[in-house]
Amino acid sequence: TQLLEQSPQFLSIQEGENLTVYCNSSSVFSSLQWYRQEPGEGPVLLVTVVTGGEVKKLKRLTFQFGDARKDSSLHITAAQPGDTGLYLCAGAGGGSNYKLTFGKGTLLTVNP
Amino acid sequence: DTEVTQTPKHLVMGMTNKKSLKCEQHMGHRAMYWYKQKAKKPPELMFVYSYEKLSINESVPSRFSPECPNSSLLNLHLHALQPEDSALYLCASQKGIRDRGSEQYFGPGTRLTVT
Numbered sequence: 001t002q003l004l005e006q007s008p009q010f011l012s013i014q015e016g017e018n019l020t021v022y023c024n025s026s027s028v029f030s031s032l033q034w035y036r037q038e039p040g041e042g043p044v045l046l047v048t049v050v051t052g053g054e055v056k057k058l059k060r061l062t063f064q065f066g067d068a069r070k071d072s073s074l075h076i077t078a079a080q081p082g083d084t085g086l087y088l089c090a091g092a093g094g095g096s097n098y099k100l101t102f103g104k105g106t107l108l109t110v111n112p
Numbered sequence: 113d114t115e116v117t118q119t120p121k122h123l124v125m126g127m128t129n130k131k132s133l134k135c136e137q138h139m140g141h142r143a144m145y146w147y148k149q150k151a152k153k154p155p156e157l158m159f160v161y162s163y164e165k166l167s168i169n170e171s172v173p174s175r176f177s178p179e180c181p182n183s184s185l186l187n188l189h190l191h192a193l194q195p196e197d198s199a200l201y202l203c204a205s206q207k208g209i210r211d212r213g214s215e216q217y218f219g220p221g222t223r224l225t226v227t
Contacts, residue, residue: 043202
């Protein structure tokens with residue numbers, strides 16, 4: 001069974017601060033997706049990383065996939081209240097790309 | 113367009129009712145999924161359809177019955193549910209289950225309450 005450890009589970013910060021969310025596993029993933037979810041809504045895809053060592057930027061968000069494709073991080077620069085939400089990492093592994101292994105999520109609150 | 117739509121947005125049903133959840137995508141995706149999500153938890157996979165055929169049933173109780181009438185539509189028929197089945201039900205679609213790096217796109221969900 002593949003596991004994806006996501007940390008921290010909860011994060012409450014002030015507007016303008018930086019933060020990093022981590023997802024770690026002992027398993028290799030063929031790709032890893034990051035989602036953001038607001039209460040009562042479905043997860044919205046932010047990015048997919050596929051290549052080991054890959055770095056992708058989406059405005060103030062920077063996503064990194066580990067060289068061995070076992071871990072990933074999401075860094076947010078100068079967080080804003082609109083960044084508030086549940087951040088989920090999800091890995092697709094082996095020959096069964098259909099089954100995503102989700103991290104437990106990071107509930108981020110950015111206070112004005 | 114990466115939109116997956118779901119209806120209804122909210123549903124309240126009694127334990128003896130029969131209801132259906134609907135999902136639609138027009139991205140030409142051949143894989144569609146049903147997930148169940150409890151508050152502040154990650155989604156849990158229920159069913160996977162690939163090319164309109166049921167590929168995976170994650171040991172879901174028979175009171176949940178999926179149906180894929182065509183490549184764009186996915187239904188989830190509900191009957192004799194229990195209060196613990198109350199959750200956010202999410203539909204997702206993907207280009208294909210074997211496409212490395214192809215993403216799953218989620219719908220907005222149906223908030224189901226069983227009374």
